[in-house]
Amino acid sequence: MPAFCRDCLAPAPETAPRCPHCGSPRLLRHPELDALAIAHVDCDAFYASVEKRDNPALADRPVIIGGGRRGVVATACYIARTYGVKSAMPMFKALKLCPDAAVVRPDMAKYARVGREVRARMLALTPLVEPLSIDEAFLDLHGTETLHGMSPARVLAGFAAAVEREVGITVSVGLAPNKFLAKIASDLDKPRGFSVIGSAEAQRFLAAKPVSIIWGVGKVAAERFAADGFRLVGDLAAADATDLARLYGAEGLRLSRLAHGRDDRPVVAEHETKSISAETTFEADIADRDELEPVLWRLSEKVAARLKAAGFGGHTVTLKLKSADFRLRTRARTLPHPTRLAHRIFDAGRDLLAREADGTRFRLIGIGVSELSDIAEADPADLVDVSGPRTAAMEAAVDTLRAKFGAGAVERGIVFGSGRPRR
Ligand code: TTP
Ligand code: CA
Numbered sequence: 235m236p237a238f239c240r241d242c243l244a245p246a247p248e249t250a251p252r253c254p255h256c257g258s259p260r261l262l263r264h265p266e267l268d269a270l271a272i273a274h275v276d277c278d279a280f281y282a283s284v285e286k287r288d289n290p291a292l293a294d295r296p297v298i299i300g301g302g303r304r305g306v307v308a309t310a311c312y313i314a315r316t317y318g319v320k321s322a323m324p325m326f327k328a329l330k331l332c333p334d335a336a337v338v339r340p341d342m343a344k345y346a347r348v349g350r351e352v353r354a355r356m357l358a359l360t361p362l363v364e365p366l367s368i369d370e371a372f373l374d375l376h377g378t379e380t381l382h383g384m385s386p387a388r389v390l391a392g393f394a395a396a397v398e399r400e401v402g403i404t405v406s407v408g409l410a411p412n413k414f415l416a417k418i419a420s421d422l423d424k425p426r427g428f429s430v431i432g433s434a435e436a437q438r439f440l441a442a443k444p445v446s447i448i449w450g451v452g453k454v455a456a457e458r459f460a461a462d463g464f465r466l467v468g469d470l471a472a473a474d475a476t477d478l479a480r481l482y483g484a485e486g487l488r489l490s491r492l493a494h495g496r497d498d499r500p501v502v503a504e505h506e507t508k509s510i511s512a513e514t515t516f517e518a519d520i521a522d523r524d525e526l527e528p529v530l531w532r533l534s535e536k537v538a539a540r541l542k543a544a545g546f547g548g549h550t551v552t553l554k555l556k557s558a559d560f561r562l563r564t565r566a567r568t569l570p571h572p573t574r575l576a577h578r579i580f581d582a583g584r585d586l587l588a589r590e591a592d593g594t595r596f597r598l599i600g601i602g603v604s605e606l607s608d609i610a611e612a613d614p615a616d617l618v619d620v621s622g623p624r625t626a627a628m629e630a631a632v633d634t635l636r637a638k639f640g641a642g643a644v645e646r647g648i649v650f651g652s653g654r655p656r657r
Contacts, residue, residue: 237263240391240428243384262387266411266432271376271386272501274408274416275393277352277369278425282311284348285338287402296335300325308340312425343609345369346545351401359389364501368543370420372413374501391428398426411436414497418447436495441468448492467493510548511602512536519558523591526599530583531576533601538576541603542633547572547612548603551582555590556598563590572605574612577625579603 237246239253240260252259277283281299286292296314300307307328310319317332329335349368356363359382362374375386382389390407398404406427408419415431422429431439440447445467446456462481464470470478470493478486491497512533520526530553541548552566565586573579583601613626 235263235265236267236385236387237261238267238388238391241395243388243392260428262391262428262430264430264432266434267387267409267430268385270409270411270430270432271374271378272410272412272416273373273375273386273390274410274413274420275356275371275373275390275405276408276420276424277349278404278406279309279311279315280349280369280403281309281340281345282314282338283403284345285341286311288344292336292338296332298325298328298332298335298337299340300328300337301339310335342543343545346543348401348403350545352397352403352405355393355397355401359393362501362503365504372416372501387430394426394428412495412497413499413501414449414492415495417449431495433495437471437493440493440495441466441471443467445470445489448489451489508606509552509602509604510537510540510544510546510606511552511554511600512540513554513598513600513602515556515598516596519595519597521591521593521595523587526587526591526596527584529599530587530601531580533599534580534583535576537579537601537603538574538629539633541574541606541612542609545609546606547574547609548579549573549605549607550603551579551586552602552604553583553586553590554598554600554602555587555594555596558595558597560597565590568605571614572607572612573603574609575626575629577629578613 235248237248238244238261239246239256239258240262241258242253242256244253244255246253246261246263250261253261282297285297285299294313296317296319297311298307298314298319299309305325307319307321307323307325309321310328314332314335319328319332319335325337329337345368352369353363353365353371356371356373360373360375360378364372366372375389378389379385387409390409394405394407404426406420406424408416408421408429408431410416410419410431411433415436419429419431420427443466444456445451445459445464446453447467451459459465459470464473470489473490475487475490478490480486482489514529514533549572550566550568552564555563557563567582567586569578569582579601
């Protein structure tokens with residue numbers, strides 16, 4: 235059976251408990267180890283790991299990242315998790331469980347930087363990197379063996395060790411024949427994990443898991459499946475695919491395939507985020523500009539928050555409208571400078587909207603920015619528009635309050651109505 239050491243990458247014997255080369259117990263053995271090439275890589279306790287890296291005094295302490303006493307937990311390090319602290323838990327509850335925890339306010343720009351650094355290292359292994367979020371991605375390493383002179387499994391183990399050594403945080407790797415199984419695998423052995431799910435054992439492994447392990451099956455869907463007699467993935471695998479299709483349509487066929495461990499979705503490279511946007515579909519169509527503008531403002535705030543989280547400014551603002559008869563209109567405007575500010579995105583969007591609001595009833599409105607650049611280049615002090623730094627400071631204050639008290643805590647004082655909104 236193929237086997238190697240995750241620390242020194244040397245081949246390992248069939249049975250020895252430790253690497254004869256470096257003494258490490260972290261040996262990887264699996265019959266399909268040299269054949270599998272789809273991976274899911276996920277950073278461990280991401281925000282907390284970055285903060286521990288930057289403050290060694292936190293290394294052996296329980297660490298919680300999040301807002302103040304009235305905020306929520308963004309993440310907790312693995313020490314804090316042993317006390318029951320979890321993401322999205324109210325901070326007061328987390329501190330009741332773990333009173334000794336060090337609480338650190340999130341530094342999104344820093345996490346975005348570290349995320350990009352890890353991403354760049356992934357892209358050095360294969361161009362086929364599909365990011366799922368700031369700290370995780372799928373990698374397709376098919377056909378890279380000649381380039382690297384070793385199997386994808388060893389390349390990934392080397393990558394994990396290098397990230398630890400050179401970036402200073404740890405990752406967990408899942409290796410499998412497809413994305414579905416790779417994503418499940420990366421979660422099995424966290425932190426510093428490396429798990430393999432091969433084709434041969436996939437179905438047996440999945441059979442005993444609850445259906446909620448399937449991506450996209452939330453609590454409500456799981457309850458519905460349970461009511462139909464499908465509680466475990468094995469129940470779905472045992473069912474006839476045509477019966478599942480009859481019950482759940484195309485989703486039924488997808489479930490049937492996944493339940494058998496089959497997933498043929500490709501890993502799609504996303505070299506760089508090209509745009510950041512937000513949109514909403516109305517319950518009832520809207521024609522009135524005075525009703526559309528407040529929606530546009532909220533969407534602009536959302537886009538600005540995402541830009542700040544990702545560490546970008548955007549140069550071109552695009553307004554998207556879908557009319558009641560499903561015709562799509564997009565209108566764009568390039569700004570003098572890239573921006574990260576909600577009010578600048580909104581101002582451009584509102585001007586574009588003014589020309590489109592001609593009595594047409596709209597079912598969807600969206601706004602986005604493209605031509606992204608580093609946030610450091612966004613919103614320079616400007617002789618013509620001196621409001622830049624002042625509103626930037628105001629938005630930063632609002633962001634801080636929201637991080638502390640939750641997204642709904644602060645409403646910016648824009649007054650809507652006929653004519654120009656006042657700030
Ligand atoms: P996750 O990958 O879900 O979690 P994690 O990296 O902290 O821990 P794990 O080892 O289990 O992967 O999320 C990545 C980051 O996203 C996380 O460090 C903080 C942030 N986050 C939130 O801000 N709120 C949330 O509710 C979650 C789940 C994550
Ligand atoms: Ca993670």
